[in-house]
Amino acid sequence: MADRPPPQKAPDKLTFLLALVPYLIDQVRVTVTDAAAHFGTTPDDMRTAVVLIAMSGTPGTDGTYTHETLFDIDWDDFDERDIIRFRAAPMEEKPRFSAREAAALLAGLQRVAALPAFTAHIDIIELMAKLARGTTGAPAPVAVRAAELAAVHAILVEAVSTNRRVRLDYVSTRGERGVRDVDPLHIEGVDESWYLRGWCLTRDAERTFLLDRMASAELLGVAESHAVASADDVLFQGASTDERVTLALPLVALPLIADYQGSGDPVKVEGDRVIVTLPIAHPGILGRIAARLAGGVEILEPASARASVAAWARAALEEQDNSAAWPQNPPG
Amino acid sequence: MPSSARRVPVEERLFSLVLALLATEQGLTKAEILSTVTGYAARYGLASDRANLDRQFERDKEELRDLGVPLETVDAVGADGDTKLQRYRIPRARYQLPDDIVFSPEEYAMLTLAAQVWREGSLSTDSRRALTKLQSLGVRIDDAVIGFAPSIRTRDAAHEPLTVAIDRGQQVVFPYLKPGQTAAEHRTVSPLALVFHEGRWHLHAHDDGVDSARTFLLRRIVGPVTLTGSAATVRPAANESARVLDELAALWSATVATVSARPGSEADVVLRNRPATREAEGSLQVHATDLDILADELAAFGADVRVLAPSSLRDSVRLRWQRLVLTHG
Numbered sequence: 202m203a204d205r206p207p208p209q210k211a212p213d214k215l216t217f218l219l220a221l222v223p224y225l226i227d228q229v230r231v232t233v234t235d236a237a238a239h240f241g242t243t244p245d246d247m248r249t250a251v252v253l254i255a256m257s258g259t260p261g262t263d264g265t266y267t268h269e270t271l272f273d274i275d276w277d278d279f280d281e282r283d284i285i286r287f288r289a290a291p292m293e294e295k296p297r298f299s300a301r302e303a304a305a306l307l308a309g310l311q312r313v314a315a316l317p318a319f320t321a322h323i324d325i326i327e328l329m330a331k332l333a334r335g336t337t338g339a340p341a342p343v344a345v346r347a348a349e350l351a352a353v354h355a356i357l358v359e360a361v362s363t364n365r366r367v368r369l370d371y372v373s374t375r376g377e378r379g380v381r382d383v384d385p386l387h388i389e390g391v392d393e394s395w396y397l398r399g400w401c402l403t404r405d406a407e408r409t410f411l412l413d414r415m416a417s418a419e420l421l422g423v424a425e426s427h428a429v430a431s432a433d434d435v436l437f438q439g440a441s442t443d444e445r446v447t448l449a450l451p452l453v454a455l456p457l458i459a460d461y462q463g464s465g466d467p468v469k470v471e472g473d474r475v476i477v478t479l480p481i482a483h484p485g486i487l488g489r490i491a492a493r494l495a496g497g498v499e500i501l502e503p504a505s506a507r508a509s510v511a512a513w514a515r516a517a518l519e520e521q522d523n524s525a526a527w528p529q530n531p532p533g
Numbered sequence: 534m535p536s537s538a539r540r541v542p543v544e545e546r547l548f549s550l551v552l553a554l555l556a557t558e559q560g561l562t563k564a565e566i567l568s569t570v571t572g573y574a575a576r577y578g579l580a581s582d583r584a585n586l587d588r589q590f591e592r593d594k595e596e597l598r599d600l601g602v603p604l605e606t607v608d609a610v611g612a613d614g615d616t617k618l619q620r621y622r623i624p625r626a627r628y629q630l631p632d633d634i635v636f637s638p639e640e641y642a643m644l645t646l647a648a649q650v651w652r653e654g655s656l657s658t659d660s661r662r663a664l665t666k667l668q669s670l671g672v673r674i675d676d677a678v679i680g681f682a683p684s685i686r687t688r689d690a691a692h693e694p695l696t697v698a699i700d701r702g703q704q705v706v707f708p709y710l711k712p713g714q715t716a717a718e719h720r721t722v723s724p725l726a727l728v729f730h731e732g733r734w735h736l737h738a739h740d741d742g743v744d745s746a747r748t749f750l751l752r753r754i755v756g757p758v759t760l761t762g763s764a765a766t767v768r769p770a771a772n773e774s775a776r777v778l779d780e781l782a783a784l785w786s787a788t789v790a791t792v793s794a795r796p797g798s799e800a801d802v803v804l805r806n807r808p809a810t811r812e813a814e815g816s817l818q819v820h821a822t823d824l825d826i827l828a829d830e831l832a833a834f835g836a837d838v839r840v841l842a843p844s845s846l847r848d849s850v851r852l853r854w855q856r857l858v859l860t861h862g
Contacts (some may be wrong), residue, residue, distance in 0.1 A: 212545035212600055219551065227671050240668050253545055259556040260569035270556075290696035292656055293554050294629035295669050299601020305656045306731065309647030312683055315614045328640050335634045337601040337627065341700055342726035344774030344784065345654070345685065348808045371798045376837075390683030391652075393732030404564060407624035413806040414799065453710050453717040453755040456690075485835065492832035494854050497715040497858045507861045516836040516859035523839070527795050 214250075219296045221250055222272075226293040230278075230286045236472075236530040244283075251285055259291045276295045297337045304341035348393050353418040357397055366402075366424045370416040375483050379403070383410065384424035400427040407414055443480035446487060447501045450475060454494050461490055476501070488513040538576075546572025548592060551602060555628060559609050560620025571844065572726040594621075599700070600662070603627040630666075652684040653692035685729060691751050694758040695736055699724045701861070704741060704763045708756035709749060712825030713849060717732040717755050722747070723765035724766040726774040730781045731808070731822065739767040748777070750826075781822055785809070790819045790827055800834035816841055825849065 221240065225231065237247040251274070265299070273289035298306070305521030307329055315326045328482040333340055360367045369384060372378040386407075395412040407427070450458070452475045455468070461479055462468075469476040481487050487510050491498040500507045549571035553561065567573045567586055590796065597604050602623060609618035644667055648660040692705065693708045698705045705724055708717040727744075729735075735752040760786035770776070786809065788848055793816045794801035806819050811818045821827035824846050831838055831846075832853040841848040 207693060211543035211547065212596060213658075213662060213665075214542075215547045215551075216600060216665050218544060218548045220665045222669075224669045224671050239673075240665070240672070253542075253548070257545065257549055257552060257571065259552045264565065266571070288826055292552055292846075294555070294625060296666055297601060297603075297630050298626065298666060299659070301599075301600060301655075301659040301696055302666065305651060305660035305695075306644060306647050306663050308656070309660060309685075310643065310652035312650045312729075313643060313646050323639055323643055328636075328643070331634055331636070334643075335630050337603050339771065341696065342769045342774040343696070343728070344726070344731040344778050346778045347683075348731055351806050372797075372802045376799045377801075378797055378802070384758060392685055395683075400637070413743040413803055415806070416802045451715050453708065454715070456755055457710075457752065488835050488857070489833040491857050492835070493829045497856070511858055511861035513835050514854040514861075517832075517854045517857070520836040521839055521847070527793070530798065 216296075218250060218254060222254060222290065223293050223295040225251075225287055226253075226290055228285075230284060233283045233285060234284060249278065255279075255287075282394045297335050298332065298340075300336060300341040301343075302336050303332055303336040307340055307453060308343045309344040312347050351395070351412050351415075352390075353412055353415045354395060356418045356420060357388055357412070359383065360418075360420055360424075361388055364424050366421040367399075368421055369410060370418075371410060372414050372416070374411075374414075374486070376485055378416075381408075381410070382421065383408070384427060399461035400425075408451055443482050443501070444483045444506065445478055446500055446503070446506045447476060447478045447515070448491075449501055450498045454497060457494055458490060459474075461486075481506070485513070540553065541575070543571040543572075546570075547596065550593060551597065551623065553622055554604065554623040555625060557622050560605075561621035561774070562615065562618065562620055563587075566590070566621065599697075629738050636667070636670065636672055638672055641667065641826050650683060655696050656685075659696075675860075691736070691754040691758045692734065694717045694760075695724050695727060695751075698765075699727070699769065702765045702768060704765050705758050706761050707754045707758040710753045710755045712750070712753065712823055713828065720747075720749070721761060722749075723767045725767065725769040726777050727751075728774050728781065730778060735777070735781065737773070740767075741766055747803060748781070750823075785820050786824045788821050788824065788827075790821065790824065790831075790840070790846050791816050792831065793817055793839040793841060794815065794834070795837040798834075798837040801836040803834075804838075828853065 202500065217240070219485075221236075224239070225236065229234070232249070233244050233247050233317065237244045240247070255272050255274040258266050261267050261270045270291060272287055272291065275284075275286045275288060278286050310325065310332075311328060312355075357367065359365070365385075367383050369381045369383055370378070371381045380403070382397040382402040383397065384396055384402065387398050389396045397410045397412065399410070400406075401406065401408040427503040449471075452470060452473050455475050458477070458479075466480070467478050477488075487500065487506060490516070491510055492498065500510055537769045550566070554568065567590060568577045573590065576586055591617060594604055600802070605624060606623055607620045607622065609615060609620070620634045645664065648664040648667075651657040651660045697703075704721065706719055706721045709720045718742045721741045722736075723741060724736055724738045726737045727734060728737065729859065736749040736751060736754075737745060738749065740747040741743070791813075792804065794804055804819055805812075807819060809820045819827070828846055828849040831840055832850045835854075840850045
């Protein structure tokens with residue numbers, strides 16, 4: 202997660218200033234480097250903020266800013282030794298959280314608290330109550346409930362933390378089921394989906410596996426380390442061999458296919474319809490997209506994709522009338 | 534002092550406004566603020582600029598309140614609502630984090646992780662600011678304590694305007710595409726709570742069109758969320774979001790479909806891994822909060838799934854496939 206932070210806007214910079222002042226007062230004397238590291242910013246940005254604070258203050262009783270009402274910094278320490286030391290400050294209060302800030306933390310806590318690793322050490326209810334008391338007004342009504350974790354989750358956590366190889370019974374996004382031996386790198390959770398990133402010995406390549414596609418996971422011996430081929434962390438990157446399929450759907454339904462769309466895929470709006478072209482790995486995925494939109498999708502081209510989606514849907518309808526037991530050997 | 538011709542950055546003007554309003558006990562009038570505080574004062578002398586300056590001040594007040602700064606307006610005695618005589622102040626007791634709120638390094642590490650849950654969108658902005666405020670406490674933690682964070686995306690465009698509307702107690706209108714439908718309808722609602730349940734964001738709101746409480750899926754708000762300009766007709770109760778989550782959980786356990794999946798198929802594995810799925814007499818009991826959404830999900834498995842009950846679900850799954858055959862056959 203090496204996401205670069207977006208450029209700061211004025212409200213973020215103000216929040217930084219309001220948080221920085223009480224920190225600097227509490228520290229009494231701190232180097233620019235240490236203060237910057239604490240706030241995760243650069244020494245240059247820290248110096249800029251300190252200079253801004255040092256030139257600020259409150260209008261006195263006669264409405265003018267004077268040395269008595271300004272922040273008073275030791276300029277010698279600052280200019281010559283890169284040390285921040287304020288001798289006087291018109292304010293030193295630590296700010297409360299806004300209703301929305303508290304809500305973001307509380308909802309995040311509810312997510313994190315579902316992980317077994319954290320519940321043992323911290324009284325989460327007490328922590329949440331403390332946060333609520335530190336908020337201006339009441340925290341905004343935002344809440345998160347994490348789903349129960351799949352049984353394989355605990356096995357994979359153990360595999361990652363003890364560096365063990367795992368054997369997965371796995372069904373790929375292409376619908377192919379098989380046994381895969383994997384040396385795990387890490388587990389990542391996005392929304393309710395969990396992913397295992399690891400070196401797949403079956404394919405001899407780094408791969409990402411979805412936990413909800415694992416029928417089972419079994420611990421094997423000690424994992425080996427592998428040269429990581431790429432830091433590329435994109436989960437559903439279309440392959441260059443994927444067929445490009447053009448489809449039309451109601452404009453209002455466009456947000457519903459966001460998961461399948463890449464940033465470079467063309468989108469054309471025609472009245473209340475929208476025409477999009479997507480890379481499609483196999484016909485099952487096309488059927489999945491079309492069926493997900495309550496059937497309100499038309500595949501325009503190629504003709505072979507139209508035919509295969511129609512065949513896919515016909516097969517599905519026929520299967521509904523089939524009351525015989527499923528064949529025991531899965532196809533593929 | 535800097536020369537009056539200097540262009541004052543926005544954050545410096547806002548910072549100076551906070552300092553001035555924290556320092557005053559009885560409050561400052563708008564004229565006092567605009568004529569003295571850094572960022573306004575240099576422009577106060579220009580009569581031509583006065584209307585702009587007034588609007589600027591209104592926006593700045595809104596900005597500070599959004600950031601949780603308790604900016605108060607005090608009417609002059611006997612002159613209620615007279616904006617010329619009103620005084621503004623920030624009471625220190627309401628601004629300041631209570632002294633007894635301290636976090637242990639473990640708690641601090643957990644809060645840091647909680648803030649990292651938000652990867653994008655409005656909650657990520659809010660949690661980043663919360664994290665900055667946490668840093669003002671000066672708690673030192675070992676980086677190694679911070680493990681990996683599960684993340685939740687709030688990229689649904691509706692999330693941010695709904696957060697703002699709830700915060701300000703405003704009514705909103707948005708186009709909503711009901712599950713199973715292909716045309717959106719406009720809904721006018723007083724938003725009450727945003728909750729994340731089973732991988733999806735839900736808005737709980739009082740639907741002012743039908744005068745009744747409703748729950749909406751954010752993914753199905755398919756156009757802009759706009760403020761109507763009216764105040765919300767209903768405000769959230771103290772435990773609104775927890776109550777909504779309980780209701781959704783109850784709905785999830787009460788809504789059951791019976792399906793059969795081709796052994797060994799993707800449908801078989803994925804449906805068995807779905808929370809609360811049970812096997813009974815060779816078929817699977819699958820839970821959901823909304824049968825129309827479940828119909829979309831089941832239809833996506835094609836010939837690897839047979840829908841057995843309820844019959845309404847069976848029909849709506851069939852309908853999805855029939856439409857595909859009609860359109861492409």
